[in-house]
Amino acid sequence: MSEASPNWHGRAAAEVAAGLQVDQDNGLAAHEAADRLRSTGPNLLAEGRRLHWPRLLLRQFTDFMILVLIGAAVLAGLTGDIEDVVVILAIVVLNGTVGFIQEARAEQAIQALRRLAAPQALVRRDGHVQRIRGQDLVPGDVVLLEA
Numbered sequence: 146m147s148e149a150s151p152n153w154h155g156r157a158a159a160e161v162a163a164g165l166q167v168d169q170d171n172g173l174a175a176h177e178a179a180d181r182l183r184s185t186g187p188n189l190l191a192e193g194r195r196l197h198w199p200r201l202l203l204r205q206f207t208d209f210m211i212l213v214l215i216g217a218a219v220l221a222g223l224t225g226d227i228e229d230v231v232v233i234l235a236i237v238v239l240n241g242t243v244g245f246i247q248e249a250r251a252e253q254a255i256q257a258l259r260r261l262a263a264p265q266a267l268v269r270r271d272g273h274v275q276r277i278r279g280q281d282l283v284p285g286d287v288v289l290l291e292a
Contacts, residue, residue: 165285172269172287181283188282190259201248205241267291 153161162169173181196204205211214237221229266279267289274289282288 162285167285167287169287170269171272173271173283173285175271178270178281178283178286181285182281185283187280189280195252198245198249202241202245205244205248206237211237211240 153164156164158169167173206215214233218230218233218237221227221233264279265276266282266286267274267276268282269275269287269289270277
């Protein structure tokens with residue numbers, strides 16, 4: 146099997162099939178697909194590290210502008226302007242709360258999308274059309290698209 150290329154999408158189908166050593170009419174042989182699955186691993190999205198809520202909350206207060214506001218609150222406190230300290234800190238806390246809620250909801254949405262991802266694909270292997278798990282797709286599989 147040839148090395149993966151970043152521009153497969155820009156090549157003619159016959160060129161891609163030749164590069165991946167697959168017969169477009171018959172697809173991969175079952176034993177070849179199994180070998181490729183062993184060598185490339187399952188076709189799964191890499192999951193990034195999930196942030197726990199304390200770290201997610203803390204991250205809301207590490208932005209440069211938030212740190213500037215916290216510094217301004219400290220300076221206002223040193224000059225005795227308590228009203229400015231309260232207003233600035235209220236803005237910082239409100240911003241952190243809104244950011245935390247948005248990121249937590251975005252994480253939930255990503256997890257929901259992962260559950261909705263198409264779990265199966267229609268491929269041609271050994272000259273027969275088969276329905277396989279999406280994670281079992283390998284480079285060179287002839288995938289049949291359906292609405």
